[in-house]
Amino acid sequence: MTLPWLTGTWQQLNRARLQQRLPHALLFSGPEGIGKQMLAQQLAGSLLCEHPDEDGQVCGQCRPCGWLRAGTHPDLLLLQPQEEGKAIKVDQIRELCTKLTMTSHGGRYKVTIIWPANAMNVNAANSLLKTLEEPTNGTLLVLVTSAPGRLPATILSRCQQIQFALPAEVLATAWLQEQGMDGAQAERCLRLSRGAVLHAPALLEQGALEWHDQCLAQLGRLYAGDILPSQLAKEWMGDKERQVLAWWQVWVQDIIRWKQAGKQPLDSQTARNLQHLAETVDCRQLFDFSGRISNALDSLGSGLNQQLVLEDLLISWSRLAIRGRRKMLATGN
Ligand SMILES: [Zn+2]
Structure with missing residues (x-):
């Protein structure tokens, strides 16, 4: 299911998918804790599932869906720093670029999510440029970041940027209430997480x-x-x-x-x-x-x-x- 405050962005992406006009590289930018990474995963799912519905939701039944659930789909690569808070290194990008030149396992898309993209060090970013300049068919790179300003201009100019804003308070608090909070808790947790609604439940638990x-x-x-x-x-x-x-x-x-x-x-x-x-x-x-x-x-x-x-x-x-x-x-x- 799409998070309620991301419905508009999702519809836009899903339309592009249905009309086969998704670019090779997307940049999801916006505040943390609002679901950019989840939406990137959702987009990957809609491209890899064998029978997604009109809205782009996965069928949950096919073999690729099983791999997606288990986190083992060979055509979905999630590139993150090897240690939390550290840089994404050039070796990781080189390895990725090699993988992207091979044909896909499932005969569909190959999707890579780089998160957080601003964790790429200079060499890593430079190494990614070639792939962005000469993409192979059927590949989609999604760069996810809350700090697009830290990415080199050469990278930014080669991605189609999708900007995410903080969710409207009324949508965010309603969603938190669906997760089991009462109204007052939802309001306070949302405020304390500074609008990062997905971080709010953890605040209550802790x-x-x-x-x-x-x-x-x-x-x-x-x-x-x-x-x-x-x-x-x-x-x-x-x-x-x-x-x-x-x-x-x-x-x-x-x-x-x-x-x-x-x-x-x-x-x-x-x-x-x-x-x-x-x-x-x-x-x-x-x-x-x-x-x-x-x-x-x-x-x-x-x-x-x-x-x-x-x-x-x-x-x-x-x-x-x-x-x-x-x-x-x-x-x-
Ligand atoms: Zn499926």
Whole structure:
């Protein structure tokens, strides 16, 4: 089944398939966690199944469908980094290009999905160019990425780009409710995953809602001077810091929206926690702070001492608080 927010894109792709005008290379670009990769798999299925229906859905009965289910279809290649977070190497692309010159096993298409395509290093990308320039018949390459800007222009210009947007909130929350969440959970999880709807169920399973509220409350305690930056940095370190930083970014942006447009954060728990900040910290400082969180997120895994980075941010945050309290005193609030 097609994810509801991808129906339009799917129909467009399926029409191209039926009219036999699919290009040799597609680039699926857009935010993470919304189903680009799933749609690439779905397209592969419709090209490899022996009896897909009008809508391009696989029959589920034929031999290729069995291989697809087992993940062993010889004409569907999924190219990913050999280690998570690492580059796709030139050897992997060379091997792929050799495979693509051979005839297909099933007598149909040969489909390759490269995901994430921006993980190709320069040599790998260059090596792929030749295949993109002289494609063999019946091959389809689908490059999937959330960062098309990191791909060389030579690659981009040889792919037909399909852009994906974040799903409409109403579709995403309805879908999450179909997966078993209640309305409030769906709304909060969607917001915390920043629209990456497919990542939202995992947040609920991992107890992330409670943890989110706890982190936000801790930030409030830091602001009130009840906890030291170094204590909090220690607590947030480990496997948590990426998530906490991402949330912190959301909170800061929430406060900015609150101050600029009067839009209170959707859920009341978050609003209560952020209210005193919205009243005392000014927007320029918040924009500046938001930029610093982005830098900290970019620096994760770069070898910088993460605890120091985190502590530094927390110290700045508590200074904002001191300035904020002075301002409140000065204005007599
Ligand atoms: Zn089938």
